Amino acid sequence: MGNTKFVPNRAAFRAMAVSAEIRAAVVAEAEKAKVIAEGLSAPITKTGEYAGSFEVHTTTQPLNTRFGTHEVAVGILENTSGHAAAVEWGNAHDHRPHRILGRTLDGLEHG
Numbered sequence: 206m207g208n209t210k211f212v213p214n215r216a217a218f219r220a221m222a223v224s225a226e227i228r229a230a231v232v233a234e235a236e237k238a239k240v241i242a243e244g245l246s247a248p249i250t251k252t253g254e255y256a257g258s259f260e261v262h263t264t265t266q267p268l269n270t271r272f273g274t275h276e277v278a279v280g281i282l283e284n285t286s287g288h289a290a291a292v293e294w295g296n297a298h299d300h301r302p303h304r305i306l307g308r309t310l311d312g313l314e315h316g
Contacts, residue, residue, distance in 0.1 A: 215272070222277040228263045231280030234313070235261040238282045242309040249292070249303055258286035282309070 221227065239259045246256040260283055265276040284306065286292070295302040 219275045222268075222275060223265055224278070228278045228280075231278055232261060232263050233280075235263075235280030235282045238309050238313055241312040242282065242284070242305055245305050245308055245312075246292070246303075249305075255284065255286045255288065255292055258284050258289065260285055282306070 239261050242259050243256055250256045261280065262283075263278055263280050266279050267274050268277045283289075284292075288296075290296075291299065292303050293306055294304075
């Protein structure tokens with residue numbers, strides 16, 4: 206076998222990290238998470254406002270690597286309900302932390 210040398214095309218890797226294909230992949234994963242989160246929130250639903258407030262979108266974020274920092278596409282699942290933090294961590298009205306988003310992440314990792 207002859208001498209070969211791989212020279213990465215860093216500009217192409219950077220472009221790929223924010224490409225439409227990568228965005229579609231991270232949004233698809235966030236949509237899977239949304240289904241899990243909605244299912245986990247069903248037993249605690251009283252009005253449906255919290256369960257109906259999950260939204261998926263994509264953005265870019267800086268990623269630090271040993272090769273430097275560059276932008277990557279990320280998929281985001283968020284709950285826009287005014288009481289999302291209280292559901293996640295508990296509050297004076299309900300001390301139980303339901304951890305819907307935390308448990309959703311656990312479900313993705315083990316699913």
